[in-house]
Amino acid sequence: MSTAVLARPRPAPADAFPTQTSNTQADTEAVLLRHIPSNAEQAPGLSKASHMQFLVRNLTQGFPARYVSQDASQPWLLFWTIQAFSILQVGLDPGNKQRMINKILTAQHPDGGFGGGPGQAAHLLPTYASVCALAIVGRPGPEGGWDQIDRKKMYDFFMSLKQPDGSFLVAHHAEVDVRGIYCLLVTATLLDILTPELVEGTASFIVSCQTYEGGFASASQPYYAASSSSYPEDLADHTPHRLLETPRPALGEAHGGYTFCALAAWVLLLPFRDDNEVVPPEIDVGKLLRWLVMMQGNEIELGGFRGRTNKLVDGCYSWWCGGAFALLEALGVGKQENDAAPAKEGESLTEEWADVDDSLFNRRALQEYILYAGQHPAGGLRDKPPKNPDAYHTLYCLSGLSIAQHRISPSDARRAQIRNSWDATRFHASDLKISESVLPGGIRQRIFEDALAWAQDEGGSIIVGGSQNRVVCFRAYSHSSDPFTLHFA
Numbered sequence: 001m002s003t004a005v006l007a008r009p010r011p012a013p014a015d016a017f018p019t020q021t022s023n024t025q026a027d028t029e030a031v032l033l034r035h036i037p038s039n040a041e042q043a044p045g046l047s048k049a050s051h052m053q054f055l056v057r058n059l060t061q062g063f064p065a066r067y068v069s070q071d072a073s074q075p076w077l078l079f080w081t082i083q084a085f086s087i088l089q090v091g092l093d094p095g096n097k098q099r100m101i102n103k104i105l106t107a108q109h110p111d112g113g114f115g116g117g118p119g120q121a122a123h124l125l126p127t128y129a130s131v132c133a134l135a136i137v138g139r140p141g142p143e144g145g146w147d148q149i150d151r152k153k154m155y156d157f158f159m160s161l162k163q164p165d166g167s168f169l170v171a172h173h174a175e176v177d178v179r180g181i182y183c184l185l186v187t188a189t190l191l192d193i194l195t196p197e198l199v200e201g202t203a204s205f206i207v208s209c210q211t212y213e214g215g216f217a218s219a220s221q222p223y224y225a226a227s228s229s230s231y232p233e234d235l236a237d238h239t240p241h242r243l244l245e246t247p248r249p250a251l252g253e254a255h256g257g258y259t260f261c262a263l264a265a266w267v268l269l270l271p272f273r274d275d276n277e278v279v280p281p282e283i284d285v286g287k288l289l290r291w292l293v294m295m296q297g298n299e300i301e302l303g304g305f306r307g308r309t310n311k312l313v314d315g316c317y318s319w320w321c322g323g324a325f326a327l328l329e330a331l332g333v334g335k336q337e338n339d340a341a342p343a344k345e346g347e348s349l350t351e352e353w354a355d356v357d358d359s360l361f362n363r364r365a366l367q368e369y370i371l372y373a374g375q376h377p378a379g380g381l382r383d384k385p386p387k388n389p390d391a392y393h394t395l396y397c398l399s400g401l402s403i404a405q406h407r408i409s410p411s412d413a414r415r416a417q418i419r420n421s422w423d424a425t426r427f428h429a430s431d432l433k434i435s436e437s438v439l440p441g442g443i444r445q446r447i448f449e450d451a452l453a454w455a456q457d458e459g460g461s462i463i464v465g466g467s468q469n470r471v472v473c474f475r476a477y478s479h480s481s482d483p484f485t486l487h488f489a
Contacts, residue, residue, distance in 0.1 A: 009033070009299035021310065028312050029300045031385055035372045036302070044371035046401070046469040047379065048088055051394060054379035055081050058391060059096070072116030075107055075129035080391040082136050087398045087471045097137040101145035104130050112153030122157055123171040128183030131190055155193045155434040158184055165208075166201025167219070176219045178209050182261035185268045189451060194444075196272070197437035203269045206262050207281040213309065214287030215254025215295075216262035254291060256307035256320040263288070263327045271446040285333055289360065292328075295321045296361055302373055303365020304384070305400075314383045315374040315393050318366055318400020325360045329409040330450075334360045359407065366404040367464040370397050398471055406473040407460035415453040419445070 011029055014022055037044075058081060063070075070077060078100055085092060092100075106118040107130055113122030114130035131149065138145030161169040161184075163176065170180035181202060188194045208220040252258070266283060273280065297304045297313045304313035305321040328334065374381045374397045380389025381397035422445055439447075456473045463470050 009036075011300055012298060025312065028384065032302050032313075032373055033300060035385060037372070044368065044465045044469075046371060046465065046471070047375055050377075050379035051084070051375075051381065051398075052088055052090055052379075054376075054389060054394065055084055055391075063391070072120060072123075073126065073129075074117040075104055075114060075126040075133060076116075077391055078104060079129040079133040080395040082133055084391075084395045084398055086136060087395075087402055089472055092137060098143070100137045101134065101143070104133055105145060105148055108148075108150065109157070110153075112150060112155075112157030121171055123174070124161070124168065124180035124183045124187075125170060127154075127157075128187050131187045135190060149191065151191050151193050152434045154187070154191065155195075155198070158188065158193075158198060159435075162198070164201075165220070166199075166203070166205035168202075178206065178216060178218055178258050178265065179261045181206065182265045182268075185265050189268060189447060192444075193434055194447060195435050195437040195439060197435060199269060199272055203266065203272070204281040206266050206269070207283055209258070209262050210283055210288070211254045213254040214284060214289075214291030215256070215259040216288075217252035217254060218258050219252070253308060256295060256305065256317045256324075259288070259292070260320045260324045260327075263324050267327050267330050267450070268447075271443050271450060285328065285331060289328060289333060292321055292324055293361060296366070297369070299365075302369035303362050304369035304373065305366070312384070313369070315370060315381060315400070316383065316396040318370055318374075319396040319403065322361060322366055322400045322403050326403060326408055326454075328360065334358070363404040363462050364464055367401060367462075367469075370401045370404075371465060371469070401469075402471045402473060405461055405463050405470060407457040408454050408473060409457065410450070410453045411455035412453075414455045415449050418449050418452050422448075 012025060014026070058077075063077060067077065082092065082100065104114075107114045107116065107120065107126060109115050109120075109122035111122065113124070114127040115122050116126045120126075134145045134149065140146050158168070160172070161180075163169065167176045167178075168180055168184055169175065170177050185194075185199070185202075188198060205220065206216075209216045209218070211217050263283075294309075295305050295307070295317065297306060301313045304315065305317035306313045307317045307320065325334075370381070373384055374393075376382050376389040378389070380391075381394045382389045383393055461470075
């Protein structure tokens with residue numbers, strides 16, 4: 001389905017009892033409708049130059065005054081900006097890279113981790129943003145940023161946040177949030193400081209965050225035990241969920257951002273999975289898939305994604321929801337074998353199947369939402385019109401555009417290539433004596449194989465508006481002092 005060819009999309013279903021929610025939905029539909037071109041043949045364009053200028057202005061002239069509310073998110077402002085450059089295939093000169101390295105390192109806390117700015121308390125979210133930013137602009141060696149990360153103190157900071165149920169506080173004296181778990185696992189993977197004690201119980205906690213809808217909330221659901229380890233030993237049937245005697249406080253509903261982070265954290269933990277457990281923790285993949293599919297808007301919403309049930313579409317969920325589908329492919333859901341052998345001589349795909357897109361979501365429609373409604377005329381990308389652009393939405397709209405254009409999934413051929421080049425003698429967390437808990441070599445290798453085995457299905461790209469709208473799929477970075485550093489666009 002291509003929304004651009006529809007003369008007048010049907011509005012979302014409504015009843016005879018208007019509310020503020022239904023009125024806002026109708027107003028949003030009317031605004032989006034005005035962004036569908038009247039000429040069905042008009043190809044949408046990605047204004048790369050305007051978006052690049054928007055990002056450059058923020059770096060060279062400083063962020064506008066309204067960003068003062070983001071003082072505790074300074075590493076995020078840098079990460080959103082430089083990662084957006086990466087997706088647009090814009091390189092940074094050594095001078096600007098060094099400025100960013102120096103700025104990020106000022107946020108490193110003396111007791112480990114990174115804060116939202118100089119002198120601020122360490123927090124898992126800016127720690128993730130800082131390390132990912134250094135993975136892009138940093139380098140090994142003096143003043144390169146990468147070797148100046150204190151891994152021992154980072155590990156100690158992580159362990160100080162760990163809770164008995166396998167979860168983590170996002171900062172000292174703060175709350176548990178599954179986004180923090182994702183940030184911690186990515187950072188620990190990049191820095192090669194994962195250990196069994198760090199992740200003990202974490203997979204079970206993630207399972208407990210899945211709601212009745214299928215998506216994930218910020219923390220455990222209030223009525224069920226987090227894992228089978230809390231069951232009485234004489235419980236014969238090992239029921240995967242047990243009603244708690246004292247319910248926890250209700251901690252939220254299924255949400256696109258929490259869902260992406262929970263699912264990505266689950267995928268990162270797969271190398272630690274022990275299938276010999278009596279009842280290994282499992283997420284309900286079928287419910288999750290249904291919920292994600294239902295988050296994509298209909299024709300009059302231009303195929304954008306919403307972050308919660310009964311909410312408005314928003315450009316940032318192009319990534320948080322759209323990006324989750326590739327993670328599902330890592331679990332075997334809808335996986336296309338990108339290592340398939342070429343057709344034998346005399347064999348070919350018939351025309352009726354050659355151009356079939358069997359993706360789990362409408363990739364064309366999502367691209368049209370971003371291209372028609374997500375772009376601001378003055379540069380930068382946004383939630384939806386008539387809102388202003390910002391650094392956050394610029395990155396995640398571009399990331400959503402990337403995941404809609406390209407299809408990536410774990411590749412057996414790529415995995416074999418990594419396995420053949422694996423050097424177990426290179427840097428390892430045990431070299432730093434960060435913990436007595438050390439990964440077995442096989443698990444450590446599996447962690448990096450899983451992280452780096454992703455490959456693009458070369459025949460699976462769909463680029464609305466022509467090749468000039470193409471953005472990069474993903475990039476892998478390698479620093480000589482570490483086995484690999486990975487970052488997805």
